[in-house]
Amino acid sequence: MPAAALKPKPLPTQSTAKRPVQLDLPYAPVAKRPLPAGRPREWYVTHNRRLKAMRLAIALLDSGVYVPNQARNETIRSTARRIGVHPPSDTTCHMVRALMRYTR
Template structure:
């Protein structure tokens, strides 16, 4: 009976000019600028959250704003591990899906 040999070496060397992007690395986070009104920070973070949720919904196959109800958006937020979005954020998510097509 023949037994296959197990090796940990690659069969061929990768091309030195090939590009292999890192897998799911979060973007570099910078500090927000100081001295802005509190409303600016609230709206900025709300936009970021809405964008993350819209991308996750689009990746999961939700392409119509009518398919993205508040419940579905909040379940997506739970799956991503972020706090449940407000009704305002849910409206922003639907707007991003509408204009992202």
């Protein structure tokens, strides 16, 4: 008997199943807490910029933009408009591309 016949078949995935596979329900977001007081203003600006960049990177990945070269400033800004976020600065757009680069 060939070795391939002895291996158990893997479970079907969304792309290989004959019928749609039931996916887990989306997670419930964590309750927001106030940011810690007493930090310099620049810390809050950087923190919020990172959060915005992460939201935009996730939205771009969900929309099919997987490579940082595909994420031009115009693409990132149109995605921000679509998800209801204020238009990002050039620095934030650069951060979005950096996040996409390091997740690969």
